[in-house]
Amino acid sequence: MVEVADPGVLKSGAYKYEDGTRYVGDWNSKGQKHGMGHLLLPDGTRYDGCLASGMCSGLGVMAFPDGAK
Template sequence: MVEAQSTAAKTGAYKYEDGTRYVGEWNAKGQKHGMGHLVLPDSTRYDGGLHNGLCSGLGVMSFPDGAKYEGEFMQGWFHGHGVFWRSDGMKFEGEFRGGRVWGLGLVTFSDGSHGFPRNEGFFQDCKMTRRKRCPEVIQKAQKVAYMARAQCQQM
């Protein structure tokens, strides 16, 4: 996990020509760096760590359709452990790589079930390729999501 520590040169707000708004820390190069709050023109919101202008470290991203991700980011992507809720209530708790469900995890459907047989195991590019119990990965994803949410509440 890449930590977006406060090597910030200053704190401030900026509104870009495309309507993007940012409030948070900046580095000496004028890049978003440290802790910040970003709202994109389509109303996608990001609260969390940034490193040289990109979402990195722990953060929460909320989408206009109601979908949400809480967890680790790297170079702008969901990357590491986290929890993603689709707008229809379906949830994935587990590992992500390059913005995709990739690694061990568990799918929970909007009715609270996990499917039959249980949708827990190894996922590659959002598709389950092998069933395997992975409670430790699911617990880590839940813990990381909680930490991301708690960090954002302190901002």
């Protein structure tokens, strides 16, 4: 197991969902995205930042395919 700063983070890894969404980052013991991560949606929308219990939370940047952030 990797030692991490957030006590809620259990492990780090990557997962590709059936719809094409890809996530690389930290996970909690419930299998939810939790901690720091990178989320790439099928339409090209990208989120880099903090997640808590599967949801974008705290500091992060959402970048859209048209260049808006």
